[in-house]
Amino acid sequence: MKTIAIVNNKGGVGKTTSAQNIAAAFAKGKKRVLLIDLDAQASLTKCFGLDLSKVQFNSGDFILGQKKAQEVIVKTGNLDLMCSDTQLLAREENIKSTPNFPMNLKKALKDLKSDYDLVILDCPPALGGLTKVALVGCDYYFIPLQAEFLSYEGLKNFMHYVNQIQDINPDMVFGGVFATRFNPKIKTVLSKKLIENAKEQLGDKLLDTYIRTNIALSEAQALGKDIFEYDADCNGANDYYELSKEIFQIISK
Ligand SMILES: Nc1ncnc2c1ncn2[C@@H]1O[C@H](COP(=O)(O)OP(=O)(O)OP(=O)(O)O)[C@@H](O)[C@H]1O
Numbered sequence: 001m002k003t004i005a006i007v008n009n010k011g012g013v014g015k016t017t018s019a020q021n022i023a024a025a026f027a028k029g030k031k032r033v034l035l036i037d038l039d040a041q042a043s044l045t046k047c048f049g050l051d052l053s054k055v056q057f058n059s060g061d062f063i064l065g066q067k068k069a070q071e072v073i074v075k076t077g078n079l080d081l082m083c084s085d086t087q088l089l090a091r092e093e094n095i096k097s098t099p100n101f102p103m104n105l106k107k108a109l110k111d112l113k114s115d116y117d118l119v120i121l122d123c124p125p126a127l128g129g130l131t132k133v134a135l136v137g138c139d140y141y142f143i144p145l146q147a148e149f150l151s152y153e154g155l156k157n158f159m160h161y162v163n164q165i166q167d168i169n170p171d172m173v174f175g176g177v178f179a180t181r182f183n184p185k186i187k188t189v190l191s192k193k194l195i196e197n198a199k200e201q202l203g204d205k206l207l208d209t210y211i212r213t214n215i216a217l218s219e220a221q222a223l224g225k226d227i228f229e230y231d232a233d234c235n236g237a238n239d240y241y242e243l244s245k246e247i248f249q250i251i252s253k
C-alpha cells in the first residue's frame, strides 16, 4: 500500500479535483483505492454527490481511532471514500491534543495495509493539524500548482514547512509538482517562457503532464461523477489519465 498526499496550502489550485480523478484513474486500472477527505469544506465528499447531512462518520473519527475504517468508509462505485463534514474542524482540534499527534493517521493506516494498493489524501488549503497528519502519514506528496504560478518562489514557505515534517517522516518522498488549469489556448511566447522558467526552477520535480483548463472537470463534479464517467474522451480525462501514469511510475520506483 502506498499513501500519497495531494497538498498545497494555497486554495483553489486543483487539489480536490486531482485527488478525485487520480483516484478514479487508478481504480479504473483495477487498483484498490481509498480516498480520504481531510478538508472540512468537504469538497471531495461533495464531488461524489453525497448528501453531507447523511454522512455518519468522518475521516477525523478514523484518525482519532474512535471509529474503525469499515464504519467510516463509504463505497462509491469502484473506490472507497472516507468522507468529511462540518464536524471535521472540531475533530482536528481533538487530533491535535492527542499524545500521538502528528502520528495519528500513519498509525491508523497501518491496519489497512493489505486492503488497499493506494490511499490518496485530499488536504485542506492550510498548514494546520490535518495537513500535518497527512504529510506525516504519507509515503509521497504531490503538489498541484496553477500554471500561472509555477515557480519555486511561490512554494518557498510551503517547502520550508515540509522540510520540518521530513524530520518527523524521513521516508517521505517529494513526488513532484504538476501544473493545473493550464490554458492551452495561450500557446504564446509567454506560456512557453512560463514552462521554461518552471523547468529551470523545479528541475525534474516538475512532472511532464499538464492538466489543462477543462470545464468538463467542474461539470462532472456538479453531477457527482469523476471525469472518466462523465466524458472519457475530454481533455480532462486524457490529462488525468496521463498524470496517473506518471505518478504510477514515480511511486513504483
Ligand atoms: N483543470 C481544471 N479546469 C477547469 N476547472 C477546474 C480545473 N481544476 C479545478 N477546477 C475547478 O476549480 C475549482 C477549484 O478546484 P479544486 O476544488 O480542485 O481546488 P482545491 O485546491 O481543492 O481548492 P481548496 O483549496 O478550496 O480545497 C473547482 O470548482 C474545480 O471544479
Ligand SMILES: [Mg+2]
Pocket (backbone or CB within 6 Å): 015, 016, 017, 039, 043, 044, 122, 123, 124
Ligand atoms: Mg480542495
